[in-house]
Amino acid sequence: MICEKCYKYFLDLIGDSSRVLYADAIIEEYSHDELGGTYSKPELVVKAVSAEEISAVCKFAYEHDIPVTARGSGTGLVGACVPVCGGIIIDTTLMNHFLELDEENLTVTVEPGVLLMELSKYVEEHDLFYPPDPGEKTATIGGNISTNAGGMRAVKYGVTRDYVRELEVVLPDGRIVTFGGKIVKNSSGYDLKDLIIGSEGTLAIITKATLKLLPLPKKTISLLIPFPDISTAIKTVPAIIKAKCIPTAIEFMQKEVIEDAESYLGSKFPDSSADAYLLLKFDGQSTKEIEGYYEGAAQICLERGAKDIFISDTAERDETIWKARGAFLEAIKNSTSDMDEVDVVVPRSNVSEMVEFSHKLQEKVGARIKCFGHAGDGNLHIYVLKDDLTEEQWKEKLSDAMDEMYAKAKSLAGEVSGEHGIGFAKKEYLNRSLDPVAIELMRGIKKVFDPKNLLNPGKIF
Amino acid sequence: MNIIVCIKQVPDTNKVEVDPITGVLKRNGVESKMNPYDLYAIETALRIKEEKGGTVTVITMGPPQAEAVIRESYSLGADAGMLLTDRAFAGADVLATSKAISGGIDLIGDYDLIICGKQSTDGDTAQVGPEISEWLKLPSVTNVTAVHEITDTTITVTRELPEATEKLMLTFPCLISVEKDICIPRLPSYLKKQATKDREIRFVTLKDLRDNSPEGYGLNGSPTQVQRIFPPSVNDDREMWKGDGSEMSEKIAAKLKELKFI
Numbered sequence: 001m002i003c004e005k006c007y008k009y010f011l012d013l014i015g016d017s018s019r020v021l022y023a024d025a026i027i028e029e030y031s032h033d034e035l036g037g038t039y040s041k042p043e044l045v046v047k048a049v050s051a052e053e054i055s056a057v058c059k060f061a062y063e064h065d066i067p068v069t070a071r072g073s074g075t076g077l078v079g080a081c082v083p084v085c086g087g088i089i090i091d092t093t094l095m096n097h098f099l100e101l102d103e104e105n106l107t108v109t110v111e112p113g114v115l116l117m118e119l120s121k122y123v124e125e126h127d128l129f130y131p132p133d134p135g136e137k138t139a140t141i142g143g144n145i146s147t148n149a150g151g152m153r154a155v156k157y158g159v160t161r162d163y164v165r166e167l168e169v170v171l172p173d174g175r176i177v178t179f180g181g182k183i184v185k186n187s188s189g190y191d192l193k194d195l196i197i198g199s200e201g202t203l204a205i206i207t208k209a210t211l212k213l214l215p216l217p218k219k220t221i222s223l224l225i226p227f228p229d230i231s232t233a234i235k236t237v238p239a240i241i242k243a244k245c246i247p248t249a250i251e252f253m254q255k256e257v258i259e260d261a262e263s264y265l266g267s268k269f270p271d272s273s274a275d276a277y278l279l280l281k282f283d284g285q286s287t288k289e290i291e292g293y294y295e296g297a298a299q300i301c302l303e304r305g306a307k308d309i310f311i312s313d314t315a316e317r318d319e320t321i322w323k324a325r326g327a328f329l330e331a332i333k334n335s336t337s338d339m340d341e342v343d344v345v346v347p348r349s350n351v352s353e354m355v356e357f358s359h360k361l362q363e364k365v366g367a368r369i370k371c372f373g374h375a376g377d378g379n380l381h382i383y384v385l386k387d388d389l390t391e392e393q394w395k396e397k398l399s400d401a402m403d404e405m406y407a408k409a410k411s412l413a414g415e416v417s418g419e420h421g422i423g424f425a426k427k428e429y430l431n432r433s434l435d436p437v438a439i440e441l442m443r444g445i446k447k448v449f450d451p452k453n454l455l456n457p458g459k460i461f
Numbered sequence: 462m463n464i465i466v467c468i469k470q471v472p473d474t475n476k477v478e479v480d481p482i483t484g485v486l487k488r489n490g491v492e493s494k495m496n497p498y499d500l501y502a503i504e505t506a507l508r509i510k511e512e513k514g515g516t517v518t519v520i521t522m523g524p525p526q527a528e529a530v531i532r533e534s535y536s537l538g539a540d541a542g543m544l545l546t547d548r549a550f551a552g553a554d555v556l557a558t559s560k561a562i563s564g565g566i567d568l569i570g571d572y573d574l575i576i577c578g579k580q581s582t583d584g585d586t587a588q589v590g591p592e593i594s595e596w597l598k599l600p601s602v603t604n605v606t607a608v609h610e611i612t613d614t615t616i617t618v619t620r621e622l623p624e625a626t627e628k629l630m631l632t633f634p635c636l637i638s639v640e641k642d643i644c645i646p647r648l649p650s651y652l653k654k655q656a657t658k659d660r661e662i663r664f665v666t667l668k669d670l671r672d673n674s675p676e677g678y679g680l681n682g683s684p685t686q687v688q689r690i691f692p693p694s695v696n697d698d699r700e701m702w703k704g705d706g707s708e709m710s711e712k713i714a715a716k717l718k719e720l721k722f723i
Contacts, residue, residue: 219492223651224648267645268645269645270645270646270647270648271647271648286492287492298651302651302652308650308651308652308653309650309651309652310647310648310649310650310651311536311648311649311650311651311654312648313494313649314473314494314495314497316497316500317646317648320645
């Protein structure tokens, strides 16, 4: 328990009562993340504004055996930022400054609380491009790095990990240390920066990040491709990849999810002629260049049963499609009473089998299951919906559905999470999925960084 | 039912830069696109055609490369297209533009309905549509937000005015300008694009028009004098408020009233 005396200590340390919340002053949001399945109230919240403040908080907490959990916007889906062992939450959202744009090294240095949408806007104003593009644009970059978020451009550009050059972090005992640098190559010892990326705040707290940028592609064109059914659509994806035409994104979507998005957004999707769609996005310097890229993909789709190919070549057209795509998660959430998600990733050649499996599973477990995702990188977002089920029925059916899906993903050579992370909610499934030796090594790494197990305890394994 | 849709090619950017010395828009390196408002006009026409049969013909004025917006109309489902292109048409204001387009429409002949988008994103005047109807002596209705019943001789539409909503019946031939969001425009079809890639586009120059004396066209026929072009000022004022739900809701309501949004 954090006592009044400790609270006073933090109040003195921070010197701003609006940034130190205690007991009843802590708003409910700090007890859960976006999905809300994991719930636990912190005892104290510090809204930090500098690495030095975070360092001082961690140092005190370390000396007094108080758990500390870092939190960004709280848009996670697996409870990674929920303080399951109580203690202190360090909220980094006030650390939202752009520190440097280095156009000679093509990097941007930011504080961890900068939002993804702010980051992309800022760099694009300078004709530069931060490629990772997770759907949740109000997530912080610190959160994105902590989960190694992927997003919709992973097919061509990779994931967050591929764009982190340098991290300044605070270790659990309060030491501030920098890993990596503004360097393109690095063979200098173990890559500790890469260990921090995706560690979900269990090894250190990110206080500054230098990110790699690319020149901004001048033009993008999306192709919305209607198919008679989802199976035909997804089976086309490996052929597109094999043709080496490299779209930035290959998404799949079904009519029912599109309809949910339409009613959620109150605006219509530009086509309703098909049960299933692939959505391909290409980028380049001009329309002509991009037309050259997509010609091959278009032919493949038509040969494999596409009904037509719709071309979205302007910002207005893109908006009608991608706004709907971006709203899928919220729209599905809006269509039911409660839900839980699976974020499995399988080899791209197995996506079709995984999707079909989750469809058939609806009948078997007796719950609605909706699915959309990144067909191009094998990362599927599958949602099990509670609807009218009682709490008891829901728990049982959810557990059955999860067991089945994770087992299937494993049998298809997949992994538990493509981009949302393990957090608290998926621990059991990671344990089942990974080689025990790998888990043992992870525990060892955690111990080196955090021998007292105080930083975001109870997560991942 | 023969429908003519007026379209325009505009710069594909919302950040057109103005040369601070000459005051001229910098169009170099900026790609072009169909005026987004015209997509609603084309969609309205295609939906009427799908219901009633007939043809959709698009007409535009511009340099030869404006052919691209006619090709795009073909990939949306338009049947024919006319491009008015001539040095003599260059520098036209709304009056000279509407005169030239009316001349083109006169050449197409045999039409029931002309549909325009609300306005263009580069000129923003919203006047070319009504002025075409003046040249052609047709009834016209702007701000159309819905198309209702269509008979062999009439069309019934809704128009939204600032203080009133009107339901109006017009007799063919007539002209309507449709609002954004009257419908969601379809996307260009790759199959239609392939199928129409050799389809003819009718190129029209000044000498082809019935009234072909150069005085009425282009810069010569434009009473509008542009004195200065300058970028609009950008307002990114922000206010941050803190407070609980009821305080904030009152504050927001008061602010919206002050700004006359409600």
